[in-house]
Amino acid sequence: MNLFATSIFVCTTLIFAFASTAAAQVAPLIANIGGRQTANLDGEWHTIVDPYDVGSVSYHAKALADNSAFFKDHKPVNPSELVEYDFDRSPTLRVPGDWNTQRETLLFYEGSVWYKRSFDYSKPANKRLFVHFGAANYLADVYLNGEPLGQHEGGFTPFDFEITDRVRPRDNFLIVRVNNRRSKEFVPTVNTDWWNYGGITRPVNLVEVPETFIQHYFIQPGKGSTRQIAGWVQLNGPRLQEKVTVRIPEAGVSKTVEADARGRAEFSFNADLTLWSPESPKLYDVEISSETDKVADRIGFRSIQTQGTDILLNGKPIFLRGVSIHEEAPMRSGRAWSEDDARTLLGWAKELGCNFVRLAHYPHSEAMLRMADQMGVMVWGEVPVYWTIEWENPATLRNAQNQLGEMIARDHNRAALIIYSVANETPIGEARNRFLRQLIGQAHSSDPTRLVSAALQNKSSFRANHVTMTIDDPIGADLDVLGNNEYIGWYGGRPEDADAIDWVSNYGKPLIMSEFGGGAVFGRHGDANARFTEEYQQNLYVHQIAMLKRISFLRGTTPWILMDFRSPRRTLPGIQDYFNRKGLVSPQGEKKEAFFVLQGFYRELNTAH
Numbered sequence: 001m002n003l004f005a006t007s008i009f010v011c012t013t014l015i016f017a018f019a020s021t022a023a024a025q026v027a028p029l030i031a032n033i034g035g036r037q038t039a040n041l042d043g044e045w046h047t048i049v050d051p052y053d054v055g056s057v058s059y060h061a062k063a064l065a066d067n068s069a070f071f072k073d074h075k076p077v078n079p080s081e082l083v084e085y086d087f088d089r090s091p092t093l094r095v096p097g098d099w100n101t102q103r104e105t106l107l108f109y110e111g112s113v114w115y116k117r118s119f120d121y122s123k124p125a126n127k128r129l130f131v132h133f134g135a136a137n138y139l140a141d142v143y144l145n146g147e148p149l150g151q152h153e154g155g156f157t158p159f160d161f162e163i164t165d166r167v168r169p170r171d172n173f174l175i176v177r178v179n180n181r182r183s184k185e186f187v188p189t190v191n192t193d194w195w196n197y198g199g200i201t202r203p204v205n206l207v208e209v210p211e212t213f214i215q216h217y218f219i220q221p222g223k224g225s226t227r228q229i230a231g232w233v234q235l236n237g238p239r240l241q242e243k244v245t246v247r248i249p250e251a252g253v254s255k256t257v258e259a260d261a262r263g264r265a266e267f268s269f270n271a272d273l274t275l276w277s278p279e280s281p282k283l284y285d286v287e288i289s290s291e292t293d294k295v296a297d298r299i300g301f302r303s304i305q306t307q308g309t310d311i312l313l314n315g316k317p318i319f320l321r322g323v324s325i326h327e328e329a330p331m332r333s334g335r336a337w338s339e340d341d342a343r344t345l346l347g348w349a350k351e352l353g354c355n356f357v358r359l360a361h362y363p364h365s366e367a368m369l370r371m372a373d374q375m376g377v378m379v380w381g382e383v384p385v386y387w388t389i390e391w392e393n394p395a396t397l398r399n400a401q402n403q404l405g406e407m408i409a410r411d412h413n414r415a416a417l418i419i420y421s422v423a424n425e426t427p428i429g430e431a432r433n434r435f436l437r438q439l440i441g442q443a444h445s446s447d448p449t450r451l452v453s454a455a456l457q458n459k460s461s462f463r464a465n466h467v468t469m470t471i472d473d474p475i476g477a478d479l480d481v482l483g484n485n486e487y488i489g490w491y492g493g494r495p496e497d498a499d500a501i502d503w504v505s506n507y508g509k510p511l512i513m514s515e516f517g518g519g520a521v522f523g524r525h526g527d528a529n530a531r532f533t534e535e536y537q538q539n540l541y542v543h544q545i546a547m548l549k550r551i552s553f554l555r556g557t558t559p560w561i562l563m564d565f566r567s568p569r570r571t572l573p574g575i576q577d578y579f580n581r582k583g584l585v586s587p588q589g590e591k592k593e594a595f596f597v598l599q600g601f602y603r604e605l606n607t608a609h
C-alpha cells in the first residue's frame with residue numbers, strides 16, 4: 001500500500017491508468033474492526049469539490065507536490081502569499097455518507113471531492129495504529145499530515161493504511177481525495193443501472209493494535225460438515241511464532257495451536273454446536289487470542305452444499321425465498337450504510353417471507369452482513385463485474401480479483417453468507433469466460449466452504465407456440481449454483497407469455513432465478529395492461545410465479561427488487577424521475593400490490609418446505 005509515491009499524481013488520465021494497476025493491496029487488511037480498540041472518525045469533514053483536479057494536477061498536467069497540492073493543507077504564512085484553497089473555510093459533508101444526496105448541487109456530480117478531518121491521538125509506544133475505511137467510491141487517495149499513505153480502488157470494499165510512524169499526539173490532519181468518475185477499464189465499468197454515489201460512504205476508524213496482532217482469521221465448519229470446525233489465524237508483526245487460542249466458551253471449546261514462521265496458525269476441532277439457520281440464527285461468542293492480542297467476534301456455524309439440483313443447509317434441502325436488494329437507504333434515499341438501514345431493509349424482506357437476500361450488485365456494508373447473521377437471513381454476496389467490462393485487460397482482472405478478495409476477507413466468518421456471485425449479465429465470449437473462471441477459481445480456493453454462482457442470461461428457442469429457455473452458458477459448468485435473470489413480460493412480450501415457457505438446463509445443478517420483475521409507481525393504479533401501474537406489476541408476478549413453479553430444478557428466487565432505487569438511466573418524467581421503479585416497496589416503504597403476491601408464494605413455500 002505504501003508503494004505509491006507522489007509521482008502517481010500526474011494527471012487524471014494517468015491517475016486512472018495507475019489506479020487499474022494498483023489494485024493489489026500491500027497493507028494488511030484488518031478483519032473485524034468492531035472487535036478491536038478503535039477511535040471513530042465519523043462526523044462532519046471539511047470538503048472541497050474539485051471537478052478539474054486542481055488540487056492534484058497543475059495547469060500543464062504535472063503532479064502537484066508543492067503547497068498548492070490540497071493534501072498539504074497549507075495556510076498562507078503572510079497576507080501576500082497566494083493560496084487558493086482552504087479546507088477550514090469550506091463546507092462540510094457527513095461521513096459516512098454519499099455526497100450526492102447531501103448537497104443538491106452534487107446530485108449528478110462525478111469527479112473529485114477532497115475531505116479533511118483533524119484529530120489528536122496519544123498512541124502508546126508499543127502499539128501500532130491503522131486508519132481503516134469501510135468504503136469510499138471509487139478511487140481514494142489518502143494522506144496524513146501532508147504525506148501520501150496510498151490509494152485504494154473499488155467503491156465497496158474496506159481498506160486500511162498503517163500510520164504507526166506518522167501519527168502525532170496533536171493536530172493530525174487526514175485528507176482523502178475521493179473520485180467517482182467512471183472509466184471503461186474500471187469494475188464496474190461506465191455503464192450501470194444504479195446511482196454512482198460518491199464519497200466516503202462507510203465508517204472511518206483508527207484501529208490500535210499490539211505490535212504483533214491478530215490481523216485476520218477464518219473460523220467456519222469444514223466443507224459439508226456440521227461438527228468439524230476448521231480455519232486459520234493470521235498474525236502480523238515482529239513475533240510471528242506465537243501460540244494462538246480459539247475459544248467458544250458456551251460450547252466448552254478451547255483450542256491452542258502454534259503459528260508458523262509466516263504467522264499462520266491452522267486448526268481444526270470437533271464441537272457440538274447449535275447450528276445457525278434462518279429459523280434459529282444462533283451466534284456464539286468466539287474469542288481469538290494470541291500471546292499479545294485478543295479479538296472477540298460473534299459467529300454462527302452451519303453447513304451449505306449442493307447435491308444434484310438441491311441446496312442443502314445443515315444437510316437438509318432448502319428453497320431460497322429471496323429478494324434482490326440495492327444498498328439504497330430506506331426512507332431517505334442515498335447510499336445505505338447503518339445498522340438501522342440494514343434492520344429496515346432486512347425487516348421488509350422478512351415480512352415478505354424471505355429467508356434469503358441477494359445483495360446486488362457489489363459488496364454491501366459489513367453492518368448488513370452482521371444484521372443478516374442476527375436476523376437469520378441467508379445472503380448472496382456479489383462483486384460489481386456487471387454487464388460489460390474489459391475482459392481482455394489484465395489490470396481490470398486484477399482489480400476484480402482484488403475486490404473479490406476484499407469481500408471474502410471481510411465476510412467469510414458470517415454464517416448468513418452462503419453464496420459468492422462473481423458476475424451479473426455478462427455477455428458470453430471466450431475472454432469473458434476466461435475472466436470469470438479466474439474469479440470462480442479464486443472464490444473456491446480462498447473459501448472452499450461456500451457456493452459460487454453468477455447471474456447469467458438464458459437463451460430461448462421456439463417450438464410452435466411454445467418457448468423453451470435453455471440455461472447453457474458455458475460458465476454454468478464452473479458454478480455450484482446457476483443464477484439466471486429474465487424479464488419476460490417487461491423487456492419482452494407480455495406477462496402472460498410466461499404461461500407457455502419451459503425451462504431446461506444443460507447442467508444438473510440448482511437454479512436461482514436471480515432476477516425477474518417490472519416497474520410500478522406506488523399508488524399508480526389502472527388496467528393490468530398499463531405499464532407502471534401496480535396492477536401490471538402484480539399481474540406480472542402472478543404469471544411469473546406460475547411459471548417458476550414448473551421449473552423442477554429451481555431452488556431459489558430473488559426477484560428484482562425490494563425497494564425502488566435511484567438510477568441515472570431512468571428518466572421518464574412523473575414516473576421514474578431517475579428511479580428504477582421495479583421495487584416491491586416504494587422508497588418510503590409503502591408496499592405495492594405485487595409485494596403481497598410474492599408474500600403469498602413464499603408463505604406457500606414455507607409451509608411446503
Ligand code: GCB
Binds near residue numbers: 193361485515560
Ligand atoms: C437487470 C440488471 C439490473 C437492472 C435490471 C433492470 O437485468 O441486472 O441491474 O437494474 O435489470 O431493472 O433493468
